[in-house]
Amino acid sequence: xxxxxxxxxxxxxxxxxxxxxxxxxxxxxxxxxxxxxxxxGCQPRVLAEALAVLDQLRQTPWLLTGLIxxxxxxxxxxxxxxxxxxxxxxxxxxxxxxxVLAALDPAAVxxxxxxxxxxxxxxx
Numbered sequence: 304x305x306x307x308x309x310x311x312x313x314x315x316x317x318x319x320x321x322x323x324x325x326x327x328x329x330x331x332x333x334x335x336x337x338x339x340x341x342x343x344g345c346q347p348r349v350l351a352e353a354l355a356v357l358d359q360l361r362q363t364p365w366l367l368t369g370l371i372x373x374x375x376x377x378x379x380x381x382x383x384x385x386x387x388x389x390x391x392x393x394x395x396x397x398x399x400x401x402x403v404l405a406a407l408d409p410a411a412v413x414x415x416x417x418x419x420x421x422x423x424x425x426x427x
Contacts (some may be wrong), residue, residue, distance in 0.1 A: 313353055317356045318357075320360060323366045324359075324366060335355035335359070336351040336352040339355060368409065371385075371386055372391055372406070373402055373406055373409055377396065378400075381404065383411060383412055385407065385423060
């Protein structure tokens, strides 16, 4: 699915977000676009794709910012790990004996768990 041919108009609109998608997210976007195009009659195709991308951004806002918070178990404690590369963060965490519990929106985490302000530190 990574070889999906996106319309150049869509790429200029959402290219960075699409680059951050794994194959599963790209498949979900393409499936949603097909549903919008064929079942809902949304035309042209690029409009259906743009709406599908917007829907995916609503569900996974880190695609827009490039930042994700991974809620992790590390050393018997639950912590939040801020990352730009979720796969790298998972590998580093596993090397330290930790595990990912959930992927969360950074803005929501800072707002709800840190009352709007968080102090960042190094994982090492």
